[in-house]
Amino acid sequence: MNQKIEELVFRYLCGECDEHERSIVRRWIDASPRNRNRFETAADIVRGGSMLKGYGSIGKEEARRRIMTAVGRQVSGRIRSRRMMRFAAAAMIAVCLGAGGYFAMREHTQTSFADIMSGSNLVSLTLSDGSVVELTGANSRLFDAGRSIEIAAEKNTVNYTTAADSASLSDTVMNRITVPRGCRHNITLSDGTRVQLNSGSELEFPVAFGAGDRRVRLSGEAWFEVTADAGRKFTVQLDAGAVEVTGTSFNVSSYPDDTFSRTVLEKGAVDFVDNRGRATHIDPGQSALFDIASATVTVGQVDVRLFTSWKDGICYFRNASLGEITKTLGRIYDVEFEFRDPEIKRMRFSGAVLCEKPISFILELLEQADPIKFTLVGPRKLTVSYD
């Protein structure tokens, strides 16, 4: 349904068309049952306008505060409950069903995004002597620090084991694993701690842990399953704060281009420590969101699956802005988005990205849900504009 007709129909419903325009609209309606359907939906919207009287002056947040004061309870940043997941599912289906209609309803040829090749970036390891090894996915074995550290590389993971005589190895011997955009990778540290790294992440870690505390440094996003050891605290250092644990499973997200860091706990106990050394304790099922600008930590109950599903290749977003969504898509697929009209960034969507599908899948769904258009302008660059 092109823009001219869209405008005409609207003016028709407001009684602002002349006889000639009215007959155009009537002919268009009669042309097909689908047009008639669209007309009736447009009529619903125009009539719905009168149901929206006063919309602009509704003060939802003040109302929330007033209600909470009246029932005498603290406001907490609340919950992704099971009900919400079903509501999110409804929205997701709404987005997905567009794909079914897409093949039947498309009126003009669509730019093919198949031209975006799947990423060719490789995960790399930086050893203690500064040399960089690219992991091609083939099984291989490397050594570091003499021969006291054995590094076994397989398709999706890297395992660190210390040889018997490494007891004297200082825990300042560091390696770094770099997972570029478009990739994900796993690593098992020498104490058995398992880490899953998301796209665009880097982990710096000692090849062997000494008798003291275990410290690693993370930029990006990772899921940790830390080997329990009450005597040796495990700390994940971020640019925005740090996470301290003894043994547990949790997800940390702290990307350089984000304005926050988020820690979500599945099992065990963690303390999030901000840049000034203030600690906030969180329990399983909770998330600690650290806003860098205001240096405040907000703790809330969450559905952990929402924040860890990326490990299974599914990224949920609920009422997220298109700006946030394209940021995530950029990391998953290693592409860049440029917005022709910055207003579009604020459109909101709920849905899920299936990471193993090519980017064209989600882009076509988004285009079908709302009048936006993605255009390929370079090998890994897309623009976003109104349709």
Next chain:
Amino acid sequence: MFDEAFNLHYKALCLFANTFLNDMHRAEDVVQDVFIKWYEVLHTKPPVSKRAYLYRMTRNACIDILRGSAADRVATVDADAVADMVEYFFQPESEDTALLDTLLAAVDSLPEKARRIFIGICVDGRKYQEMADEMNISKNTVKTQLARSLKLLRRRIEDRQASETVIVAGREKAQSVMLLLYFISIYH
């Protein structure tokens, strides 16, 4: 659970109450009192039907107010026509997402400028030129933005219509992820 219901229903309930009272300030007061009372009910005897219950409480509160002051009464003839429209948009007896809920969510999701234009023209009934002057843009920009917004709103509503039959079929499935993949396998 309380926050979830508040986020989902507060704005729509205010609009609903406003169809009776024609005074958004009072409408908000009514709805806030409904939520406060509902919070207490939640802890003693939670009602099975959440949404319908909230709408019924709101309607009753509005009717009480209208009975009280004769000046606010709407003429009987108009009241029936309005009641039908309200019923059609709000579906106050239903637990499902009504047309107005979808429309409201879609309007909420419009970018700020586009939303302002839509509200100005379609809700407040102002003229294109008025909006153009007030927002310091051309009349043509107003027309274009409006057409885009309508397209977006129309698509959202059409998606909802399509998904309605689908949700009914899928209600038994527990995992939302399974649901998602199930439908993808059919449609792609």
